[in-house]
Amino acid sequence: MIVASPLVLAGSAVALALVSALVSLYSARVPQLLRQLVMPLFALAGLAALAAGLGALVQGGVAVAELPLGLPWLPWGIRLDALSGFFLCVIGVVSFAAGVYGRGYVRGFERGGDSLPALGGFTGLFLAGMLLVVLADDAFLFMVAWELMSLSSYFLVAFHHDHAANRRAAFLYLLMAHIGGLSILLGYGVLASFGDGFAFDAMRDAELSFGWASVAFVLAFVGFGMKAGLVPLHAWLPEAHPVAPSHISALMSGVMLKVAVYGFIRVVFDLIGQFHWQWSVAVLAIGSVSALMGVLYALMQHDLKRLLAYHSVENIGIIFIGLGLALLFLSTGHPVVGTLAFVAALYHTINHALFKGLLFLGAGAVLHSTHERDLEQMGGLLRRMPWTGVFFLVGCISISALPPFNGFVSEWLTFQAALQAWRLDSGVLRSLIPITAAVLALTGALAAACFVKVYGVAFLGQARSRHVRRARRVPHSMRVGQGVLALLCLLLGVLPTYFIDLFDAVPRQVLGRGLTQASAHGWLWLTPIAPETASYGAPLVAITLAVALMLGLWLLGRGIRRVRRCDAWDCGFAPPTATMQYTASAFAQPIRRVFGLLFHIDEGLEAQHNGRLRHHLHVSDRAWGLLYMPVARLVERAARHVVHLQSGNIRIYLGWTLATLLVLLWITA
């Protein structure tokens, strides 16, 4: 049997994604094609990407190839190394699950007036774009693939374009994606001018002064940070991600944000290749603010998909806290701890892809069977959709960083890195880390509160509306898609040593050293620094929990069927009804009150003409008022001046173009 090399597998993944896009063009005639061929092809592309990524991680080493495309003097090169391999795994596994799930999900669109070729086609292009970004070996192909990813996802965000709000969200997304893209392009420009060429190899060899390296760093941080949704540039994200079809939301939040993380790691850790503590302070500060603001805004939402999108902001913040710690320890000469922080960030990257993908698929299943995104209308879904309910619970526990699931492992690793702060020489830097750790701890606790709210309001209790009470189970394929991700959430939580060994090729390639000590004491013990410093027996904890639970249920729950049912306690008044339950807004009210200053809250009572009072509550993002609106006003004011150029006469336009060209030639000459 011939084993395909990882690079060939990666190439076939891209090809399969493109073929699925091509096939879907025909689905305007035959709507079933989308379900029966396009989505399986898409899942297959994900599987191929996963296999390619695993192959690259296991084999190590670097494979390069040149594509017969591009410009004559600048052929497009692709390269598969451990870092690309890791991110191929992230993309592949979520795409596979989304593809399997999509088979059932797109069925809902077959009868509607939506354009099926647009859905299938842009989904395929989106995946191909993401895969190529990760594979690109020069800035040119990187930018082309980046634009392919951004543009195709724009069309997916605008898929339900009959609502004005969705069109607005899509436009905002397009705008922000391009400002970010411009910043990345400029960053590559700085590197290319010192490295003499757009190939990544040339950039790696470039000798940059601290000043220019910092310019490139800031441009990359802004560009990739905008795509990743770091505060204060995040405001587009909770608008854009929720309005896409749910399996696309899973891909955007679970995977596309990770592609931005990939870009940041590639440029800062690999291409620039020097570390300065000043950068780490910026990354830590922005990461901490993102994590905290993300979770606080998420708590205020009652639209399920919007809430999940805000949690992406939070988790990206946690990933950047890990990367910031890595930069800090590497720049101050503590490579062991730096590697630990880097691995923690990587681990959280794949964890977030898994559980956020899972949660968006779960939200999609709820949407599919109830046509409802508003938590205030839900309730009691666990009984109507038991499988989705259980998988969603796994996602909730994972994202709340509770043992024995995967979110806890990456948070544990990040804390372990932070606890090595005593190694630093500078007291100021040392005191920075406890504050970051406090923010991380607060974020974790608030996330748990938020997911108790989500799960308690949506899946437990009683249904708050008629259509939710009549929710039906979702097709098998949708359950399988969620089940795969839920299982992986558990596996990554229970067997961290195995996965850290698997990912070890990445730090060995990027930082030149691995985290071998983490699994040096057997697969039972995760020891990131040394066994006497810290250890976590994840399999033991999980097994003890499971065995004790079984034993408890067996010993005491023998009479499970004999538990008699009765009415709930009603204080001796009227029996409780569904409307008397705590709502999502009520649940978050204490936290809204304590952190009130951070939100823009519009709350009040108004008298209606029938004499009744109506309470309204609207919590909005402060980033709008503080950053987005002033910039928008500035642009509008500038546009009013520029409008004088617009005469409608094409000759004058040509004249302006020529003049611009001449000025540019004069500057560059």
Place this chain on the structure above:
Amino acid sequence: MSQAGWGLAVAQALLYVALAPLLAGWIRKVKASLQNRRGPSVLQPYRDLRKLFAKEARMAHTASLVFRAAPYVVFIATWLAAAAIPLVTTKLPTAAMADVIVIVGLLALARFFLALAGMDVGTAFGGMGASREMFVSALAEPAMLMAVFTLAMTAHSTNLASVVDYQLLGDNILRPSYMFALAGLVLVAVAETGRIPVDNPATHLELTMIHEAMILEYSGRHLAIMEWAAQLKLLLYGVLLANVFFPWGIAEGTDPAALGMGLAVVVGKLAVLGAALAVSETVLAKMRLFRAPDFLNLALLLTLLGLLSHVILEVGA
């Protein structure tokens, strides 16, 4: 890790379960005598548990699987967290299995299911309890982590057994960071175990409940397990304060005499702590819910100050 070590760990875990109701009974007894009442026997909690286990468990029509599984999850997660805290001896293999961050994580897991169980029946009280519990813990959990980080960073280990060992071997100097961490952790312990002034374990008024509101719908053995888990949590925090900050007397080996001594000393320390809690509960009144953030912010501030004073003052020195 030797087999004897694991045997000892299991024995110690069982000791936790056995002792937990006793501490609750002791606190009630001291409180009663402070209020000039005779009060029930210190063994009363055991009798209550026995009675509840014998009674029939009933569930609301609207309760789901989560409601039924939650007592077991809550109890086991709390128990596992307790098993990793040195009670009698520091030779504890379970401390390597679950370090102090895992302990906080397991307590959070227990709380997660407790709050979900509160939401499950779909009554106003359960949701109210869950909302308040998560609100209080959202502020208390970071404070707790900061406090234990101060200890962990001093001992260069997050393993609680190592932290205690380090304390015993240490130079016995008074560290300002420890004072801050201790003060913060006391406040956290009061808030997390649902004691006055944050919550009142003896309240019968639904509107002021936090913990009791979440378990309002439980009965029979389910209620017994929930009550026992709450007692276990109280004991866990007591041992954490007693053995980590004042470790003197704890056994450092597996020698039976030292173990017996360790047990006697820890029971004595817990009796003192329990009496202190009873006094504070007698002289203090329960706060309004929205005064609780001030209380918890103070805890967070103290523990953060502790950690900062450690990294700024003590590391370089």
